[in-house]
């Protein structure tokens with residue numbers, strides 16, 4: 561042999577992968593053959609199943625979580641002149657929908673013990689213009705909803721949850737989806753369950769549900785089912801200048817089976833989190849994801865941080881070294897106020913939300929999804945440990 565055989569090159573382990581089975585494929589094909597491609601029976605079945613899983617009285621299937629949050633704000637009467645308080649440690653969509661509604665986003669810093677919005681900060685920022693709060697359940701760990709709801713009640717604020725990460729999560733025994741005016745879930749491919757693109761709004765408020773449904777279908781008084789099914793009638797009236805935000809039956813076909821697998825998916829994610837926790841327990845350089853007692857976690861993300869004073873590399877180098885070892889990661893999230901658009905439009909900048917910045921500075925989301933087997937989990941943990949050891953300060957490595 562002229563050269564030593566290189567260590568077997570392992571295939572790239574992506575940060576996230578959807579888990580689509582034969583059931584989903586068959587249901588999509590059945591939908592395509594049926595002729596009902598949107599606004600039909602698969603959407604109705606998915607909504608019914610979602611009501612059952614969350615315990616919510618109403619569920620409205622939509623083209624995305626973003627669309628659902630936009631409509632929830634409009635249906636709650638949020639508009640120009642109103643302020644809506646949300647977290648800086650979130651995805652752009654949470655803030656964009658506030659702007660789409662014509663309202664002003666106001667950011668409240670997060671807590672270090674769950675990376676969720678800090679309710680004391682919300683209280684400090686309430687003005688006579690504040691009309692709503694949009695908490696986001698970071699990584700699938702519910703916010704302190706009782707405290708948040710009592711603050712909202714005290715000030716007459718609406719609460720719309722960005723529950724993009726949180727299907728399957730529970731707060732004090734209650735499923736996310738029933739705890740506020742509206743909760744909105746995402747089915748983007750890397751989320752806990754997927755429909756390719758898609759979202760679901762749940763609420764116990766019949767009026768809000770009706771308004772969201774109306775606005776999702778151009779503001780028409782009748783949906784496709786009521787217009788095109790046997791016994792339907794073609795006449796309709798436009799009651800509001802709505803949007804085209806409905807979910808298709810092709811998406812719902814995926815969702816019906818994804819939702820049936822939710823418990824198994826969540827059990828595996830929870831198991832992986834436990835495996836990581838155990839494999840990192842003796843690595844003092846790392847900060848494992850904080851978990852509060854009172855919740856059931858959806859484990860959409862497994863975000864680690866490292867003590868910056870105990871390692872000699874930056875977060876970017878850490879991510880590069882993981883990539884060199886064939887492991888994909890992500891960062892959730894670059895704080896809103898550090899993006900150029902919001903920095904300029906909302907007159908914000910570095911230093912404004914010190915906890916969000918501190919968390920962000922050394923934050924890395926590791927892969928956590930049902931398709932990962934135990935070997936993959938161990939491979940990720942070993943790589944993380946190797947990097948920490950190689951770049952640790954005195955005393956290790």
Ligand SMILES: *Cc1c(COP(=O)(O)O)cnc(C)c1O
Nearest residue numbers: 624625626651653724746747748
């Ligand atoms: C993914 C995500 C969204 C957007 O969901 P879509 O279904 O893609 O519109 C919103 N908020 C958070 C926190 C997300 O992670």
